[in-house]
Amino acid sequence: MSHTNAIQLDAVSKSFDGFKALSEASFVACWGEVHALLGENGAGKSSLMNIAAGLYAPETGSLLINDNLVRLKGPLDASSQGIGMVHQHFKLVKPFRVAENILLGLRTDQALSYRKRLQQTAEQIKATAAKLGFSIDPFARVDQLSVAEQQRVEILKVLLAGARILILDEPTAVLTDAEAEKLLTTVKNFAHQEGAAVILVTHKMNDVMRYADQVTVMRGGRTVASLKPQSVTVGELVKLTVGDAPTPPQVPASRAAGEVKLQVQDLHSSGSSSTALRGVNLSLRAGEIYGIAGVGGNGQSELANALMSLPEPVTGEIRLTGEGDIRMLSPARRRQLGIACIPADRYSAALAAPLSISDNFALGEIHSGRYGPFWFLRRGRIDADTAAAVREFDVQGVRSLQQKAALLSGGNAQKLVIAREFNRQPQLVIVHSPSRGLDVRATLAVHERLRSARDAGAAVLLISEDLDEVMALADRIGVMSAGRIIGEFAQPADRQAIGQAMVNHV
Structure with missing residues (x-):
């Protein structure tokens, strides 16, 4: 397993509208590793990764890929360097189908008809999704997919475009425990077995402790620590990341709720989507x-x-008392x-x-x-x-x-x-x-x-x-x-x- 530097950002600064988002921030991720990036909202994590993905240009500092200095003119440059980023807020064309979105980011044989290229892309989507442990309809419209399904499309998009440095911004935020475990195991294998570099921007400490080989902590636009997660406890990592965060109160075993406030009865979606409502009933007090x-x-x-x-x-009733x-x-x-x-x-x-x-x-x-x-x-x-x-x-x-x-x-x-x-x-x-x-x-x-x-x-x-x-x-x-x-x-x-x-x- 190679552990040479895949991507390195040195002394990077960036301002927006007079606000200094990054102040000489540094970050190094190696081939064959999952590297977590932690920090409070506004700490500069996304700004730093957007520079790595070619979306922003740094005001000062340097970017090295494979220890070679590079200047990215945009996301296409980053893609040609094998960098793919799945953003927290997705970059999909909502009225397009899944395969059409992914085809936008691929270099395909222009001699083939558009229909043939779309069919080939659909087959690639099915094969890669199966390898990742889920299925998705290549011909579903993106605006009819859930947030979690849209995230999967984004991951497929960058992997099919050939990403070897994969940046995931809050990848498990909308996934269940089982889905998150599948995804993170897959990306860990992608790093460890295929020698890729995975950067995990996350706030879930358990994900860091379980899946990351290295973690870098940012605060106020600066890099404050880089260490092996196994060398600290979850509590120490939380404190390093956000200071002394209060402990969340426990849910009481039972509460005396009041009168019924909302009654949902036999709610059906009139659309034909696979995610349609099929008779939702619930009462809320x-x-x-x-x-x-x-x-x-x-x-x-x-x-x-x-x-x-x-x-x-929808058909059915959504009744508010009174x-x-x-x-x-x-x-x-x-x-x-x-x-x-x-x-x-x-x-x-x-x-x-x-x-x-x-x-x-x-x-x-x-x-x-x-x-x-x-x-x-x-x-x-x-x-x-x-x-x-x-x-x-x-x-x-x-x-x-x-x-x-x-x-x-x-x-x-x-x-x-x-x-x-x-x-x-x-x-x-x-x-x-x-x-x-x-x-x-x-x-x-x-x-x-x-x-x-x-x-x-x-x-x-x-x-x-x-x-x-x-x-x-x-x-x-x-x-x-x-x-x-x-x-x-x-x-x-x-x-x-x-x-x-x-x-x-x-």
């Missing part, structure tokens, strides 16, 4: 968190969309009723990335008249409310309330969404994968907000493909499979029984 667990692609996204009034044609069926209610009326929604994809469904932070915050109250009429908004009041929320919810990286929301790191963008949704005390909270891609500290902050909402009497529906998250938060757990709830578990629940229900039900 005031003062409880109901967690929905399941393997990605079993209808969770469709259920979240239907409950959040995102485009999802209001009746709310399927056709406008977003403004939903907000009046105290319904808060936190979607899985914060950038495409919760924030308007090109708009300012204050504009994004104000969107939640525009219809209420708090900021005046549409044609004469009271900017002073908007900015004052936004500033107060940014302080209260600890949104970091805000240099100006007028900066674009797109410039916030994933964790801080999520905090902004939660600040807006919890600005009024919500009565019903619908949340999908709330801590996807967040570090330990940001995850605990999000979880604390959800617990606080429950304790204040709100009904909270948590949909998450992270079983750890569901187990830590939920008072009751429903398992979703093949488009319906196939079992319910009261806390304290048997994790193994839930896992079995998730993977064994047909």
